[in-house]
Amino acid sequence: MIYFDNSATTQPHEEVLQTFIEVNKNYYANPASIHSFGVEVNELLDAARGQIAGILKTNKEHVLFTSGGTESNNFAIFGVAKANKHIGKHIITTEIEHASVLEAYKALAKEGYEVDYLSVNKNGVISLDELREKLRKDTVLVTIMHVNNEMGAIQPIEEAAKLIHQHSRAVFHVDAVQSFGKLEVQFKGEAGPDIITISGHKIHGLKGTGVIAFRRKLNIEPFIVGGGQEFGLRSGTVAVPQAVALAKACRIAVEHLQENQAKFKKWRDDLIDFLTAFGNHIYILSSKEGAPHILSFSVRDIKGEVVINALQKRGAIVSTSSACSSRQKKTSHVVEALKVDPHFKEGVIRISFGAKNTDEEIEQFKAIFKEVMNELKGV
Ligand SMILES: Cc1ncc(COP(=O)(O)O)c(C=O)c1O
CATH class of the missing domain: 3.90.1150.10 (Aspartate Aminotransferase, domain 1)
Known part of the structure; x- marks a missing residue:
């Protein structure tokens, strides 16, 4: 076939599967445990986080492991919109986002947020003029996908970032699920995104793995509350084998x-x-x-x-x-x-x-x- x-x-790489099995077999302690076995597992998790942070050019405390692209997108959108509603309730995205973005925006619209959708030309590309016109003082979030999953259009992320950062206080979220491993994806200060979301299974990694990464400390609400794992933003015992396997898949993709x-x-x-x-x-x-x-x-x-x-x-x-x-x-x-x-x-x-x-x-x-x-x- x-x-x-x-x-x-994608089909997972053999090395990714081996890593997953190896970590499950030999490093099964809870990374939050204070005994030496837990400490060892936590070091492994920390190394995986550090590798992804290095690739994306951010600090490791700004890389959080999730269950995939859908969760990462939901986390970014609900987290930022809700934590910044005292500044404004205006949010912007495009007409051609993945459902994990569009449905989150629709849910926020039902809660009283004002949503603007950017149109695209026949090549699937947004207009920067339209973005500039739609940015407002009370815009708190802009989500633009890097690469469209249905037809491959690439959006002008750097130009959009400059406009967003010059003309608003909005957080710029880029869904890089389809671009990571195919195009350069990284933080670039003011000339790039504030949040990047990626998914493991699109890059020969495992299903149920993903990352949300931040350029800097952001005002964002926790996505899952509980024991305070992942810097208090996504509780639940971290799936270390998945995290390490994802770091492996990311490294192979970038290499x-x-x-x-x-x-x-x-x-x-x-x-x-x-x-x-x-x-x-x-x-x-x-x-x-x-x-x-x-x-x-x-x-x-x-x-x-x-x-x-x-x-x-x-x-x-x-x-x-x-x-x-x-x-x-x-x-x-x-x-x-x-x-x-x-x-x-x-x-x-x-x-x-x-x-x-x-x-x-x-x-x-x-x-x-x-x-x-x-x-x-x-x-
Ligand atoms: C652009 C884009 N964003 C998000 C997702 C969702 O990712 P996941 O399948 O890891 O939830 C996909 C999956 O098709 C996608 O193509």
């Missing part, structure tokens, strides 16, 4: 970033040229300016599931534009925001590469896709 659904999830980026870019550009040759039968939502690992396109008047099933029969696994919304029958909010032509709206398919894909698979995919297009001619 050719697995091209790496934006939904191989250049190599993977170049590989993905070559494949993505090659497939864009390949699909372009089908003329007006295919509409490509992604562009060569987008993230290297995601390529979304649509076959005219053919439902996405039909193409996906035809590809799957021949051994290629791809998905509709996002795994989370693929079981819901309605058109995705991202496809709506991009104002895709009705002939192509129902059929968006996403190919997403991972570290384990090969050159041969790209060639095989092209052959399979040609067969599928011939078959669909009859439909």
Whole structure:
């Protein structure tokens, strides 16, 4: 099987699995215990935190382990909005965020927060002018995803950060779930985000692992209360094996970033040229300016599931534009925001590469896709 659904999830690296097992077997004490075994486990946790802090360029007390991207996003949004409501209740995000952001914003709107949504152009990119116009003195939070999970648009994070920091007191939260390991992701003082959220299972790490990281000490409410673990912000005995495994996955992702980026870019550009040759039968939502690992396109008047099933029969696994919304029958909010032509709206398919894909698979995919297009001619 050719697995091209790496934006939904990835196969864990063998080293990550080994780390997880090893820590579970040999370092099972509670990191909060004061006996020597606990101290040893706490040191391991501290080292994992330090490694991720080093990668993101922040201090280790600003790196908190979570259960994944969804929790990290919820934590950032509810935590910042609630802790800063004395300053204001105006918050800004984009129309094309992941559900873990949009649903949190919707919940806050129900609690009386005023939400502004930034629109995107046909390439899925926000307008900095619109952001500038929407920023206010009482804006307390802005959330912008670095890379869109459905079609790979990259947002101008540094330019947005400068505007946000110049014109408001808002905390800038960047959902880097789809960009970490594919693009450079780190804190850059005023020229970058205040909060970065990442997920382990998108980078050949484990499901149920993630991080929320801060640039500096922020006014943020705890996400889970209890024993005061994770600097009092996320209580509960820390899952040390998951944390250490996540640090391993992050290190591997960053060490191989250049190599993977170049590989993905070559494949993505090659497939864009390949699909372009089908003329007006295919509409490509992604562009060569987008993230290297995601390529979304649509076959005219053919439902996405039909193409996906035809590809799957021949051994290629791809998905509709996002795994989370693929079981819901309605058109995705991202496809709506991009104002895709009705002939192509129902059929968006996403190919997403991972570290384990090969050159041969790209060639095989092209052959399979040609067969599928011939078959669909009859439909
Ligand atoms: C951009 C983006 N943010 C957040 C998430 C949620 O991450 P997780 O699956 O770790 O909860 C995803 C997952 O698809 C995503 O693509």
